[in-house]
Amino acid sequence: MESYFSLPNRVGRIVLFAVLLQCHSHTHTHPHTHTLSLSLSHTHTHVILKAFEQYRLKSCIYYKPWSGEENYISVFKGNGCFSSVGNRRVGKQRLSIGSGCDRIATIEHEFLHALGFWHEQSRSDRDDYVSIIWDRITEGKEHNFNKYNDSTSSALNVPYDYGSMMHYSKKAFQNGSEPTIVTRIPAFSDVIGQRMEFSDSDLLKLNRLYNCSSSSTFLDSCDFESENICGMIQSRENEDNANWQRVSRAAGGPDTDYTNMGRCDGKGYFMHFSTASGPEGNRALLESRVLYPRRGFQCLQFFLYNSGHANDRLRIWVREYDTANPDGTLRLIHEVKGTDWQLHHVSLNVSRKFRVVFEGIKGSGNAGGLSLDDINVSETSCPEHVWRIEDFRSVLENTPMDAAIYSPRFTSRDGYSFQMGLYPNGTAGSPGELGAYAHLTSGAAEDGVVWPARWKQMTMMLMDQNADIRRRMNNQRSVTTDPSMTVEGEARDHLVLLGFSKYLPFLRGLQCFLLIMQTLVARTAS
Template sequence: DAGHDWDIFNINEVAGLNLLEGDIQHEETFDRNSIIGDEYRWPTTIPYYLEDSLDMNAKGVTLKAFDQYRLKTCIDFTPWKGEQNYISVFKGSGCSSFVGNQHAGKQRLSIGNNCDRLGTVEHEFLHALGFWHEQSRADRDDYVNIMWDRIKPGKEHNFKAYDDTVSSALGVPYDYGSVMHYSKTSFNIGSEPTIVTKIPHFTDVIGQRMGLSASDLAKLNSLYKCTKSSTFVDSCSFELENICGMIQDPGKTKWEQRSSTSGGPQTDFSNMGQCEGKGYFMHFSTASAEPAGRALLESRWLYPKPGAQCLQFFLHNTAAADDVLNIWVREYDGVNPRGKLNLFKRISGGVTGSWELHNVNLHVSRKARVVFEGVRGRGPSKGGFSLDDINLSSTKCPQHIWHICNITRLLATTPTGEKLYSPRFLSPAGYSFQVNTSLIGRPGYVATYFHLTSGPNDHNLKWPCPWQQATMALMDQQSDIREQINMHRMVTTEPDKMSSDGIEYYWDNPREVGSKVTGSDGSYFYRGPGSGTSTFITHSRLKSRKFIKGDQAFFLFSLEGVQTGQLDHCSRPQIYRLCWPLSLSTAPQSKTRLDSWKSVTSISVTAIIHMIAIIYRVSLMLMQPKQTVTLLACV
């Protein structure tokens, strides 16, 4: 993004687009009154197709946006299988969409350069699902003032308010925090705002592109008559006496609902002691349990979708080293009517001094209960295990967690530009990586960058690293996962991306293109160049919602191959490099890999290579008609 914190409308303006309300596509015969009505709703399962023109990173971001819709609404997205009406996602000149189901067969939605942000993609799909911008509501003048004299000439039409016979608010109050709201400076002349909120507190709230707000979801679920989400399973913060329907075994050792314990924690995680009469968690006391004593805390019957599930919870661990918390799943079937226990994670005791986030990947295919088993060891123990804010969804967990403590002090004392580096992590494919953040990256912003690093598997991996997407998310620590609006940024390792000098492959082996650095443990490793943004999140948004809670923040990281989300189609061209030297010896590595080819300038050699490429490409396409093949002749 070259350091630009551009909104959708800035992107489209730079691209030379002059669309309705800045990002709405429409036909010449467009009639606003036609949008209201059931016929402009999609079915709750929407066919989509990701066009070949779409950047690989944008494909991954789009699929992540679908996951958010599935988690928080009944809307699902499925690869197009020939249905009459479907959404075609392509790379256009900017970010844009039609409003509602146009019943036109292939309905185009553009995710162009710099549009590959989760909130931006969610915004465009909300248009496709039938929603206008929030500030175009009929009642908007009760909540904001439009400063007409500050709007660029010719852009005034973008601030039209629609009569409530055209656009329904669905009984939901005006939402300053909607992902569909213009920012305060949209279409402005100079730096003065074009939209002034009548409640000053919301001046810097409008225009967020982090994700779907609670009111966005309320309207969407109302419009589509959603009664449950597609992938959400359960959430519990233990505020009610029924403890979310959880049960315990009949033994004398029990989990207890507490608001504090003498050995810690002093408060729950949900409310952090801020709400009088609220703030409970479940506690297994290893101090009072007999040696080898154990207690089971079991969820109600759950019915997740078969496949992968993510169990997320917060744990305050003050138990002794030989105490254990086991995470089981009890699955029921005809052979095991009482349920069969399968162990998924074991956590040893050890004083942490704070609430820690845990993610556990489950694989459940039938009716089941999640079971937390606390076990007292044989030695002395003065604390226990405390649980709060449990969430279960039919999704994959983030692979890694980076816990940052004392963040208020860090924000106040960290010098401008100073980088905090995460530990190094390994992806499932074996790539080692690291993330850095500058809390004062540039005035008013936090910066975040992804780096490949040298690791134990480098000799067995493909280089340059091909099509791995890094997801960096700052967690919104709301108790219910459906209310979380995490701040995301995704980066994809394009194997053909070059360094700025055109000499090295950007995502090549860090031992060849990186810098030798010293880790926190004194060991040496190589860190490759970074990719990310200097405008990850503003300081004002960082301090909003619950990105910071109990003076701590959590980053969630994953690095995985980009999924195309298509059926029987490889939407990303498979790349075959015709880069072998004329002597047929092994191609040189790193800088010499390209240098050797720069010496090959013969036109006849170039022609031969291109002819081979064409013949090879055609033969592959004939053999694999459903696969797109691209060859690169490196000359």
């Protein structure tokens, strides 16, 4: 079952959301085979498959189940998180994802080791960027701070990266309270050791090492900063009677694009269809370049701003091509409405070459218009639900510790009604750490589902709003409703009334989800 929530709106360029995902396994180029041990928990297996999806989206690397290859990775639940570096040519090469290793970035980190990557602070030039304080390191753990010369480890001509997911944190293997790694630029002291996602430099090195010229599941991205608008075209004659325009502001709004929000001089473009004049029913079609799918499912993601009339409409079509229809056949997918800049997802499910078509239709008013920005198309599954919190900075500043805010009620694919609870400033037990929790609620279909809700998986994610989906350093954590943690008796006998006839038993959550400071500073630059 899938679900999606969007939490802070505009803190740096970060959004938080939660997802219940199903993973799909397909193969393309640069295969790496693996086996998954039965000792792995449901959560570990789920997160490993999600990590594989990130490799497919951001590189040409894909992992496929072992089918007799001579050398392969055997993933098991060992004592901690560890992997050999590179292909050791030993046949079955073991990689441990043990307790406490269930972050997607931790798993990506270990598989980067298997692909040949040492830790960032093991580079030959590391002493120019960090100091290792040897007497603060736990006895017997000094080898983790070894430095390797250029014959052992190559930086692939990429600058030292404090933000690499392969970098240790300042507290790594400390024997007290003082840091074992001190950055020569103090501002990066709390940046090193991030376990959110691949950094830009991580991806640059990975794609250089494996000669990746494209990724496996990425199709297109456009922020409209280039005048050629990413190869998008206005529609052909007789199909519309108006045009989309590339602008940096529009009469009636918006005053800025979504990508830059007016912060960068000379940048900040988006596409706008004006509905300030012309007859009702005027149409403007904007089409993507031709896209070539490999999977049978895609997710279209974009931001929409409607400054016009409430009945101005945006329709999403696909134009599909085959030998019988060389000019393409239009198929309506979805109709979207919105107000100010809002994130939208649309599932496409196309199996032949196609274009995405955005059709703006003028309603009865004569003001403003429709605006598009930050379009991404990938062969991934779309989430189902979005929780958008306005002005999250104000929420952060005005919500006391131990106080929660709650999402609207959502219904999962298999009929469970649920709600998210968020502690923006943590609790007394974990101050300054954002806590996210999931609760079951009463719903129309609650008698038709199994109680308690066992072995349901949820992923909570903080979404980096980089315009290009490949460069997003999302922070995500997964939890599973383990039957051993269920309150004794019928779950519905332990419900707590929370207003307007909603009943919430506690399910699972993560109190120490994310340091608030990291929320504010982790990703503020483009």
